[in-house]
Amino acid sequence: MSFKKTTLLAAMAVAAITQSAVADIKVGYIGSLSSDTGLSTLRGAEIAIEELNASGGVLGQKIELVKADTSEDPTEGVKAYEYLAETEEVDFIISGSIDDVSLGWLPRMQEFQIPTLDTWTSYIGIIDMIVEDYETMKPYFMNIASDEALATLYIDFGKDVLAEKMGWSSVVILQEDTAFGGAIAGLVTDALAPNAGIEVKESIVYDITTNDFAPLFSRAQDSGADFIYLISSVNSQVVSSQYVKLQVPMGMTGVNVAALGQEFWEDTGGAAGGISTLSPIPSVGFKLDPVSQAFVDTYQAKYDTRPIMPHFNGFNAYHGVKQAMAAAEEAGEFNNTSWVTAMEKQDLTLKLDGETWLRYAFWGNDEIEPRTGRTYPHNARFDITEPYDEASPSMVVIQWYEDGSSAVVYPEKYKTGEFTVPSWVKAKK
Amino acid sequence: MLQIIVQGLLLSGLYALIAMGFTLIFSVGRVLNLAYGAYLLIGGYIYFTVSQTLGVPKVLGLLLAAMVGCLVGLLKYRLLVKPLKGNHVAVEISTLILAVVVQAGVVFIYGDSSKILLPIVPGVTQVAGASVTYNLLAATIGSWAILFALYWFVRKTHVGRAMQAVSMDTKGAAISGVDPDRINMFTWGLSGMLGATAGVFFASYTQLSPSMWVAPLIIAVAVVIVGGIGSIIGTLIVAHIIGFMEVLAVAVIAPELRGVFTMLLIIGVLVIRPQGLFGREEL
Numbered sequence: 001m002s003f004k005k006t007t008l009l010a011a012m013a014v015a016a017i018t019q020s021a022v023a024d025i026k027v028g029y030i031g032s033l034s035s036d037t038g039l040s041t042l043r044g045a046e047i048a049i050e051e052l053n054a055s056g057g058v059l060g061q062k063i064e065l066v067k068a069d070t071s072e073d074p075t076e077g078v079k080a081y082e083y084l085a086e087t088e089e090v091d092f093i094i095s096g097s098i099d100d101v102s103l104g105w106l107p108r109m110q111e112f113q114i115p116t117l118d119t120w121t122s123y124i125g126i127i128d129m130i131v132e133d134y135e136t137m138k139p140y141f142m143n144i145a146s147d148e149a150l151a152t153l154y155i156d157f158g159k160d161v162l163a164e165k166m167g168w169s170s171v172v173i174l175q176e177d178t179a180f181g182g183a184i185a186g187l188v189t190d191a192l193a194p195n196a197g198i199e200v201k202e203s204i205v206y207d208i209t210t211n212d213f214a215p216l217f218s219r220a221q222d223s224g225a226d227f228i229y230l231i232s233s234v235n236s237q238v239v240s241s242q243y244v245k246l247q248v249p250m251g252m253t254g255v256n257v258a259a260l261g262q263e264f265w266e267d268t269g270g271a272a273g274g275i276s277t278l279s280p281i282p283s284v285g286f287k288l289d290p291v292s293q294a295f296v297d298t299y300q301a302k303y304d305t306r307p308i309m310p311h312f313n314g315f316n317a318y319h320g321v322k323q324a325m326a327a328a329e330e331a332g333e334f335n336n337t338s339w340v341t342a343m344e345k346q347d348l349t350l351k352l353d354g355e356t357w358l359r360y361a362f363w364g365n366d367e368i369e370p371r372t373g374r375t376y377p378h379n380a381r382f383d384i385t386e387p388y389d390e391a392s393p394s395m396v397v398i399q400w401y402e403d404g405s406s407a408v409v410y411p412e413k414y415k416t417g418e419f420t421v422p423s424w425v426k427a428k429k
Numbered sequence: 430m431l432q433i434i435v436q437g438l439l440l441s442g443l444y445a446l447i448a449m450g451f452t453l454i455f456s457v458g459r460v461l462n463l464a465y466g467a468y469l470l471i472g473g474y475i476y477f478t479v480s481q482t483l484g485v486p487k488v489l490g491l492l493l494a495a496m497v498g499c500l501v502g503l504l505k506y507r508l509l510v511k512p513l514k515g516n517h518v519a520v521e522i523s524t525l526i527l528a529v530v531v532q533a534g535v536v537f538i539y540g541d542s543s544k545i546l547l548p549i550v551p552g553v554t555q556v557a558g559a560s561v562t563y564n565l566l567a568a569t570i571g572s573w574a575i576l577f578a579l580y581w582f583v584r585k586t587h588v589g590r591a592m593q594a595v596s597m598d599t600k601g602a603a604i605s606g607v608d609p610d611r612i613n614m615f616t617w618g619l620s621g622m623l624g625a626t627a628g629v630f631f632a633s634y635t636q637l638s639p640s641m642w643v644a645p646l647i648i649a650v651a652v653v654i655v656g657g658i659g660s661i662i663g664t665l666i667v668a669h670i671i672g673f674m675e676v677l678a679v680a681v682i683a684p685e686l687r688g689v690f691t692m693l694l695i696i697g698v699l700v701i702r703p704q705g706l707f708g709r710e711e712l
Contacts, residue, residue, distance in 0.1 A: 211635035
């Protein structure tokens with residue numbers, strides 16, 4: 001080998017080693033690249049990474065964000081996780097996946113053991129998996145309150161508002177035919193109804209392609225129930241707008257995913273007055289603490305396309321990425337041992353007017369939540385008992401009014417408006 | 430029961446309006462225009478852009494949607510159907526592809542998320558426990574008015590009688606001095622106009638989305654197959670059979686089975702009475 005060739009090869013080797021020494025920390029985003037939900041997580045992560053890079057990055061390296069689109073399809077989700085793990089070899093994954101998609105790629109997470117944070121999925125079954133098999137599941141964190149915690153607080157809303165304030169004693173469930181719809185319907189039937197003293201008169205299951213709800217609303221009226229409990233995560237603006245356009249003479253509340261976004265009014269062409277829904281926090285109509293407000297200001301200055309306001313998971317991604325990077329600084333690297341321990345200790349409390357307003361922390365592995373009597377390892381810390389001074393409540397109820405405004409109507413501490421029925425519905429009390 | 434009758438009548442009126450333009454083409458041109466649903470798509474989005482976004486008065490928006498539908502029908506005939514004349518399979522495949530292309534164009538311009546079209550005629554009333562929107566009532570009354578006007582037009586005017594002649598025997602009509610090409614062109618334009626008008630009402634009743642052309646196409650195909658090579662009255666009757674069947678399925682059996690009975694009806698008619706319930710009729 002000539003001297004020139006040897007020198008060239010040596011130079012290339014040195015260059016490669018040097019490049020590897022300053023290689024970026026890779027954060028992988030997994031989720032939809034076109035839905036409001038997915039974009040909220042993606043943009044929250046982008047802003048956090050920009051801010052972290054502006055202050056020197058993490059572990060002395062810049063952070064690079066790579067994306068993998070799931071198209072909200074479980075099969076695509078598995079491929080996306082494999083792409084991030086095998087092709088991009090990311091150090092950390094931030095997820096804006098919906099429940100079914102997360103469940104799809106979880107076996108890959110168990111296999112690759114990449115630190116992963118879910119910001120939208122709230123399925124309690126995943127937390128149960130951590131309880132049952134901590135060693136395999138420990139790189140996984142979920143910084144939204146699990147659906148069981150959401151439901152527990154929603155039962156209080158049922159008792160305090162639906163039963164006591166509105167005087168409603170019977171319900172008809174209008175449920176989309178999805179796994180999500182089935183799970184929530186089960187919670188309503190088995191927990192909300194008996195605890196709040198509300199009788200379930202009938203359950204109507206509809207296909208997600210339904211675009212004519214008139215016969216379904218007639219059937220709901222025929223049931224003689226006081227109100228409709230809607231469970232809709234797909235194309236919810238259609239059922240919402242038809243409820244308004246048909247002026248169905250019964251109150252309607254429940255879980256309405258489209259109503260979580262600031263675009264809901266525009267998406268329904270203004271036919272959204274009177275719609276209310278359970279929502280993780282922060283939600284539309286939610287008063288923001290200064291830190292969250294600063295995040296929103298940055299978000300709105302940076303992005304001019306929908307969603308114009310990040311959904312709750314955008315906030316989760318913003319704080320979650322920063323906490324994951326802080327854990328890496330503390331652990332000295334991303335791994336499934338010391339990083340996990342450092343992540344478990346992350347704790348950020350945001351205050352408004354001196355009160356605990358939002359908290360980004362995780363339940364201790366053996367810590368028992370007093371009301372439900374169970375553990376929630378690696379799940380966002382929540383507080384489901386008044387006065388909610390330990391952490392954020394697991395959910396709020398939001399309401400859209402006929403003038404296009406929206407407000408939080410429950411719980412009392414976070415309330416910015418009153419729960420009401422639309423003008424065409426006669427209140428029972 | 431009264432509730433089912435009210436809702437069945439309203440839905441059937443809308444279905445009759447949807448199916449009419451499709452039946453016309455099938456009767457006169459003898460081809461299944463599988464891009465028919467695209468007229469509804471175009472009509473809905475034109476109305477949305479013009480009236481809901483730009484604020485042009487609703488009646489003008491509706492007229493413009495109908496005119497664009499007519500234009501698209503004419504162009505489709507001139508540029509696609511006429512060059513493929515005689516090859517029905519080629520026409521059916523190319524019209525189906527055209528519908529997919531139109532859908533892609535709509536996604537490109539408007540995005541793939543659905544939009545809610547505000548009612549053309551606002552307001553709602555309760556009849557026998559059923560919510561009756563003035564919008565759907567207008568669509569139903571409009572549908573009946575259009576169908577009777579069409580019936581009169583076909584029976585009483587020269588062009589209408591020429592359409593009848595072409596639908597019965599193209600060569601015979603040509604020998605009698607009728608220009609089948611002009612009649613076909615007229616029918617395609619009229620079909621586009623009816624489809625786009627139906628699209629505005631259909632979208633304001635349900636939703637506006639790039640895939641909204643599929644469901645109306647299925648309804649239209651069902652009407653033609655179940656009714657037989659269409660007549661105006663036959664279309665009206667079969668639209669009511671399908672409309673009432675859907676409302677009954679939702680109210681009495683299960684909402685998930687809403688469209689299933691229509692499909693079963695199509696299969697049943699194809700097996701038992703392939704010529705359709707009303708057989709071959711003139712317009």
